[in-house]
Amino acid sequence: MSRHVLPGFRLSTGYTLAVLGGCVLLPLAALVWTACELGPSGWWAQIGTRRVLASLRLSFGAALLAATIDVLLGLLVAWALVRYRFAFRRVCDALVDLPFALPTAVAGISLTALYAPNGWLGSRLVPLGIEVAYTRLGVLLAMVFVGLPFVVRTLQPVLESMEGDLEEAAYTLGASPVQRFFRVVLPLLLPTLLTGYALALARAIGEYGSVVFISGNRLFRTEIAPYLIVQKIDSQYDYRGAAALSAVMLTASLLLLVTMAWLQRWTHRWAVQR
Amino acid sequence: MGIQISRLYRRFGTFVALDDVSLTIGDGEFVAVLGPSGSGKTSLLRILAGLDQPDAGSVQRDGHDLLALDARRRGVGLVFQHYALFPHMTVAQNVAFGLRVRPWRLRPKAAVIKASVETLLRKVELDALADRYPAQLSGGQRQRVALARALAIEPRLLLLDEPFGALDAQVRVNLRGWLREFHRSLGITTLFVTHDQDEALEMADRVVVMNRGRIEQIGTPQQIYRQPATPFVSRFIARGQALSGQVQDRHLHLLGQAWSLDGFDTEDAHEMTVHVQPEDIQLAPRYGDGVKAQVIGLRHVAGTVRAHLRVEHRDEPLEAEWNERDWTRHGGAAGDVVDVHFQALTVFGTDREGHVRQRVTIHPPHAGVSVAVGPWRRVEV
Numbered sequence: 001m002s003r004h005v006l007p008g009f010r011l012s013t014g015y016t017l018a019v020l021g022g023c024v025l026l027p028l029a030a031l032v033w034t035a036c037e038l039g040p041s042g043w044w045a046q047i048g049t050r051r052v053l054a055s056l057r058l059s060f061g062a063a064l065l066a067a068t069i070d071v072l073l074g075l076l077v078a079w080a081l082v083r084y085r086f087a088f089r090r091v092c093d094a095l096v097d098l099p100f101a102l103p104t105a106v107a108g109i110s111l112t113a114l115y116a117p118n119g120w121l122g123s124r125l126v127p128l129g130i131e132v133a134y135t136r137l138g139v140l141l142a143m144v145f146v147g148l149p150f151v152v153r154t155l156q157p158v159l160e161s162m163e164g165d166l167e168e169a170a171y172t173l174g175a176s177p178v179q180r181f182f183r184v185v186l187p188l189l190l191p192t193l194l195t196g197y198a199l200a201l202a203r204a205i206g207e208y209g210s211v212v213f214i215s216g217n218r219l220f221r222t223e224i225a226p227y228l229i230v231q232k233i234d235s236q237y238d239y240r241g242a243a244a245l246s247a248v249m250l251t252a253s254l255l256l257l258v259t260m261a262w263l264q265r266w267t268h269r270w271a272v273q274r
Numbered sequence: 275m276g277i278q279i280s281r282l283y284r285r286f287g288t289f290v291a292l293d294d295v296s297l298t299i300g301d302g303e304f305v306a307v308l309g310p311s312g313s314g315k316t317s318l319l320r321i322l323a324g325l326d327q328p329d330a331g332s333v334q335r336d337g338h339d340l341l342a343l344d345a346r347r348r349g350v351g352l353v354f355q356h357y358a359l360f361p362h363m364t365v366a367q368n369v370a371f372g373l374r375v376r377p378w379r380l381r382p383k384a385a386v387i388k389a390s391v392e393t394l395l396r397k398v399e400l401d402a403l404a405d406r407y408p409a410q411l412s413g414g415q416r417q418r419v420a421l422a423r424a425l426a427i428e429p430r431l432l433l434l435d436e437p438f439g440a441l442d443a444q445v446r447v448n449l450r451g452w453l454r455e456f457h458r459s460l461g462i463t464t465l466f467v468t469h470d471q472d473e474a475l476e477m478a479d480r481v482v483v484m485n486r487g488r489i490e491q492i493g494t495p496q497q498i499y500r501q502p503a504t505p506f507v508s509r510f511i512a513r514g515q516a517l518s519g520q521v522q523d524r525h526l527h528l529l530g531q532a533w534s535l536d537g538f539d540t541e542d543a544h545e546m547t548v549h550v551q552p553e554d555i556q557l558a559p560r561y562g563d564g565v566k567a568q569v570i571g572l573r574h575v576a577g578t579v580r581a582h583l584r585v586e587h588r589d590e591p592l593e594a595e596w597n598e599r600d601w602t603r604h605g606g607a608a609g610d611v612v613d614v615h616f617q618a619l620t621v622f623g624t625d626r627e628g629h630v631r632q633r634v635t636i637h638p639p640h641a642g643v644s645v646a647v648g649p650w651r652r653v654e655v
């Protein structure tokens with residue numbers, strides 16, 4: 001075995017696997033096991049209902065859209081924070097982390113209070129025909145809110161380390177600002193943007209606390225899948241049903257994340273080592 | 275015609291990067307801008323490339339204002355110090371970049387671009403690596419990709435920023451000769467910036483020495499080395515070492531010796547500096563003839579001997595450079611006291627602002643030459 005600067009490869013790997021196994025794999029295995037007890041027909045009876053399918057559609061649809069919006073917004077925010085010097089830049093930089101730090105319920109309640117028809121912003125938006133609270137738009141908004149820091153924080157170090165040289169080189173070779181962005185900057189940021197997208201997506205799919213307040217949990221309309229899972233356990237003591245729905249979410253999330261990881265690697269293929 | 279740079283000024287806050295810089299570059303010339311870091315050489319390059327604008331001054335090419343042109347229409351190719359290759363593009367895509375981003379009407383057809391990229395890659399001897407990514411290339415290969423990329427836009431002026439700065443010593447020396455040949459075959463006016471004296475003197479037709487934003491001297495490598503215009507150039511390029519001496523009655527008094535010094539006006543000189551180059555300190559052929567010096571250190575470097583000598587009235591040791599054979603024939607070891615001759619001494623007279631007003635190089639007579647003045651004895655050979 002080759003020598004490493006730090007000893008303890010076996011010990012550290014052992015610990016890592018043990019912790020991973022105990023914290024992640026074991027509960028997930030138990031979940032899949034419980035779901036399997038239902039059998040295929042029982043499973044479909046749990047999943048195939050209109051209510052469940054609607055919630056899944058909302059959870060994944062809104063999460064995909066929210067992550068996309070996060071990437072666009074996050075790029076702008078990170079760009080502004082890294083490239084420009086302006087008043088209160090550091091304060092803004094610290095504010096980005098707020099959705100991380102805030103208890104999600106607090107975020108949800110604040111958003112609801114703000115956008116409710118009698119709220120500060122809601123009272124102005126509702127007359128314009130824009131209803132945010134208790135609609136799918138509200139779900140989307142909450143998901144965007146919690147996902148944004150992931151994109152900004154993954155992009156920032158990459159933007160900071162990106163050499164200004166490259167843009168200058170493109171400039172001296174005759175590229176217009178638009179060409180410099182789309183041919184040089186964006187392709188270089190793409191792998192990082194995809195990482196940020198995957199993180200924001202994962203967070204949005206699993207988000208519960210901040211969404212359930214603003215969504216209002218209206219049947220067939222604004223119920224998200226995590227809410228249904230909690231409902232099944234809370235009010236119906238239906239552990240198997242909850243497990244079945246969870247297993248579906250788990251599988252779908254896993255597939256999405258694997259796809260993202262593969263895409264991310266593909267867009268980063270130029271960073272090959274000799 | 276070429277390029278006329280006149281009276282450029284550029285300052286960043288309180289730091290003066292360019293201070294009244296004027297320079298004319300002939301068509302097809304290969305010019306080196308040499309100076310220590312912070313001397314303003316990169317600022318000059320960036321202004322020529324269109325990445326920066328001067329606070330004052332003008333740059334004209336064939337009588338047209340170059341600074342008014344957007345970098346996109348300037349026809350200037352720039353090779354960055356760290357190459358700045360686009361890491362997400364292959365070698366061929368990197369080289370094609372300048373052609374592909376041209377406005378639609380000026381853009382060559384895809385087949386034409388492909389052909390010219392191939393030609394360029396063959397010129398820089400990288401045609402076999404066209405599909406590699408920059409991360410898969412060695413330093414020297416990356417440098418040549420950067421060169422091909424800059425040449426793809428068919429520039430009328432090629433700028434190189436520390437072209438060999440990031441390379442191994444061996445690759446560097448090989449590439450120097452290659453680039454010199456390459457320039458000869460293309461004939462593009464080329465300006466390169468470096469802090470390496472050897473590089474500048476070996477490669478350039480003309481060398482521009484800069485210090486603190488000012489041009490100290492412009493000349494051929496030989497002129498710069500043999501006739502440094504200022505104490506800075508002498509020190510920086512020719513390893514000139516200051517000796518404390520005085521001028522009295524048209525004689526230079528130095529280390530207990532005196533030599534006649536014509537054409538030096540003491541009235542006009544606020545301050546006076548005497549410089550000697552290491553290779554001009556030679557062993558005297560006879561004992562007791564010359565200046566006494568104690569050898570305090572010897573280093574043998576590739577056929578030459580670098581000796582550190584302690585002489586009277588000077589705290590720092592003087593460095594001398596001798597042919598290894600001469601030293602062996604002379605015989606001796608560290609600690610010995612030897613006699614040395616100064617074969618050339620340059621006397622600079624500067625005014626109150628530190629500008630050089632007078633410069634006289636004298637060749638003190640010594641063994642084999644009739645001695646005119648001073649304690650030198652007439653020696654017949």
